[in-house]
Amino acid sequence: MVLNINGKRHEVTVDPDVDLLTVLRDYIGLTGSKYGCGEGACGACTVLVNDKPSKSCITPVSSVAGKEVTTIEGLEINGKLHAVQQAFLTIDGFQCSYCASGMIMSAVSLLKDKPSPSEDAIIKAMNGNICRCGTYPYILKAIKLASKS
Amino acid sequence: MKNPDYLSHPFEPTKDELPPGAGLHFAMDRRKFLKLTGGGLTVAFVFHDLFLFKDETLATETARVPASGVGAWIHIGEDGKVTVYTGKVEVGQNIRTSLSQIVAEELMVPLSSITMIMGDTDLVPFDAGTFGSRTTPQMGTQLRRAAATAREALVEMAAKNWNATAESLKAENGMIVNTVANKKIGYGKLTKGQQLVMPISDNVKTIAPKDWKVAGKSVPRINERTFITGKHVYVSDMKLPGTLYGKVLRAPSYGAKLLEADISKASSMAGVTVVKDGNFIGVAAPDTRTAEKALQAILPKWEESKDHPSNKNIFDWLVKNASAARDDRNSGSTKGDVEQGLSGADFKHSQTYNIHYIAHVPLEPRAAVAEWKEGKLTVWTGTQRPFGVQQELAEVFKLNKEKVRVIMPDTGSGYGGKHSGDAAIEAARLAIEAKKPVKIVWSREEEFVWAYFRPGGVIEVSAGVSKDGTITAWKFNNYNSGGAGLATQYKVASQQIAHLPSNSPLRQGSYRGLAATANVFARECHMSDLATLIKMDPLAFRVKNLEDDRFIAVLQAAAKAFGWNGAKTPGHGYGIAGGFEKGGYVGCCAEVAINSNKEVKVVRITQAFECGAIIHPNHLENQVIGSIVQGLGGALFEAVEFASGKIGNHGLSSYRVPRFSDIPRIEIVLIDRKDLPSAGAGEAAIVGVAPAIRNAIVDAGGAALNTLPLLPNGALP
DSSP: OEEEETTEEEEOOOOTTSBHHHIIIIISOOOSSOOSOSSSSSOTTEEEETTEEEEGGGSBGGGGTTSEEEOGGGTOBTTBOOHHHHHHHHHTOOSSOTTHHHHHHHHHHHHHHOSSOOHHHHHHHHTTOOOTTOOHHHHHHHHHHHHHO | OOOOGGGGOOOOTTTTTSOTTOOOOHHHHHHHHHHHHOSEEEEEEEGGGTOOOOOGGGHHHHHHSOTTOEEEEEEEOTTSOEEEEESOOOSSSOHHHHHHHHHHHHHTOOGGGEEEEESBTTTSOOOOOSOTTOIIIIIIHHHHHHHHHHHHHHHHHHHHHHTOOGGGEEEETTEEEETTTTEEEEHHHHHTTOEEEEEOOTTOOOOOGGGOSSTTSOOOOTTHHHHHTTOOOOGGGOOOTTOEEEEEOOOSSTTOEEEEEEOHHHHTSTTOEEEEETTEEEEEESSHHHHHHHHHTOEEEEEOOOOOOOTTTHHHHHHHTOOSOOBOTTSOOOBSOHHHHHHTOSEEEEEEEEEOOBOOOOSSOOEEEEEEETTEEEEEEOOSOHHHHHHHHHHHTTOOGGGEEEEOOSOSOOTTOOOSOHHHHHHHHHHHHHTSOEEEEOOHHHHHHHSOBBOOEEEEEEEEEOTTSOEEEEEEEEESSOSTTOSOSSOOSEEEEEEEOOOOSSOBOOOTTTTHHHHHHHHHHHHHHHHHHTTOOHHHHHHHTOOOHHHHHHHHHHHHHHTTTSOOOTTEEEEEEEEEETTEEEEEEEEEEEOTTOBEEEEEEEEEEEOSSOSOHHHHHHHHHHHHHHHHHHHHTOOOOEETTEESOOSTTTSOOOOGGGOOEEEEEEEOOTTSOOOOOSSGGGTTHHHHHHHHHHHTTOOOOOEESSOTTSBOO
């Protein structure tokens, strides 16, 4: 199976129904996307598929063949952070940071869609992402900061 | 393999989680650091002056620590680089940053020159673990004094070299500066070629918090960039060459016994290793999918035990199964005649409070990678107790501790839930047979079912109060929750307080704040109800019965910022609660609104927090907010459902944790007491939320809810 991840072509031999997250992490070595629940309920595994947020832990790998997949590793270009990453760096609001990749990918997708979202729109878009450390107020701050940049 | 007995072991938080007789000998650690650090200056902290704190809860620990033990050390290399060795670990409390700040402050070096080596049993001195909010007050204090000792030693060395007086020299930016002769020398150059080891001086002078330049500031978090780019390698991300993926066969219910299992089909699968050892069956395979298939190919027969309680009848069960033995460890003093105090009171109020079991749900589940090499076992695992896991592994595999190395990379949180070495033992067991490194990452379901929970509990409170608002009697029985926060923090002439351990049907253990989340809930609900009974303002009633100025200060600071005496919105309710725990003081105010469908919305939370001199204001505020948010879950809707020895809600779609949409307006007031030693902040801040919300619901005219969680369905009954 041929996959397009962060603009690079990857060929993997794997059952077509294996989830995208496992393929990214175990076969391609991109471990930035995290396993949190295995049922699409926590958002730690969020990646972009053709720019739309996708819970990679419940996405069969065969369904993304021929599509563009972007993971957290694909945001930083030539050492330059994505504006959303930069905003999170400035706010310094994470604790354990295990949710960070999924939060950032969901935020990137939201801001692509709505560059200046209201607080309600941010909450709605981000509600599928869990931060068990409870840093939600900081994540909101970072997304608002990114929306201004 | 010795079957770990923890599955049936209802361990008591704060006591049984500590390894028995923990502690290495100085001689051993001395070798460890001499071998490691090479030339340069090493300052080690010797344990005999570790426990200067008058905190009673630490007293039992002191006895465990050999007088000759070493707690931490700091090494200054010939290149001027500073390396700090500590057994504490980073689980998201951002302690790597605050400990670095402390060292940078005292040693007068740039933050960037410091490397923290944390939680690697081969490299760092013994440490019981990262829990109990002890890193800042204990390890922080040790490192502060070690760094100050190093600074003083460097000044003296330079004074000798230059034949100058120490008074004419100062330490600055990694150099000793001779202010008279206008000369400078870097720390590394000064110690070059010598191997110097010194204990911490008893009389060392540390910098007063009011003069801090690096500590006390919100410096950028260390390694932040690696976390927001996905580059940080958590244990669940690790892979050594040839690593196999492991899976463990789980029992269908608690207490089930394995009668037989046919492993032949699984064993014949290509690349698959199957281990059957007692009740343990596990597989290792080159990829997860194959491991899952192998596990499914095993056909076990189990004998399930009957007579399990469920979350519907758990409170009766806990009371019925409580041991008569009273545990007064943390109960303060039992004094006066409580029955007489009750009968002579103007008003009396008795109430039973119930606390459901809840789960920690660290977003990174338990994970371990185990590798055997030449008889030595190395395990990377996410744990709050690397040395505790080292001991567990040594016992299970009958090894000397020196043959077991546990490494803990910064991990995906714990909240008191990662004290044990379950995944480490499983991975190590599989790796013996597979003769390759094995990685185990628990599924979310395994994490819910096979980890341990915050204990459920039943708390009976009876109190008497006189017309003028004096509490005359206080009787408090806690079944099963634990001893933390048990003693009343108010003045009461006659009191009788007990913790009665019970036979918990679920594996239980530490949780953020330990039993204080339960005990403070019951106490603070009861305090507000007593105030209502005598028609006194609940804040005034608390202050009247308090002697502790720090507690009064946080209650008043929270009330002031909240507008406690200000205008009230009709239909809204206002509640207050507070307490202190592990050196942190919290005052919490909550506002709720109840609509016509009896649905309750938490409108806002205002919380004041004080834990001595603040080291990192932004990260402290973050801990306080995080505690409030996590506390909201246990207050409002988190509860473990169980019956017949099985967990009902074992996924994040069925066990609800707080999300963005659950967060009220939160306002934090941090009180910086530069005159007091810094204490930990990860726990105390959680205890006020639940009772403040409950008291606000009562104030709004809702029912007096006395069970946590308060609103499992979002609405009043």
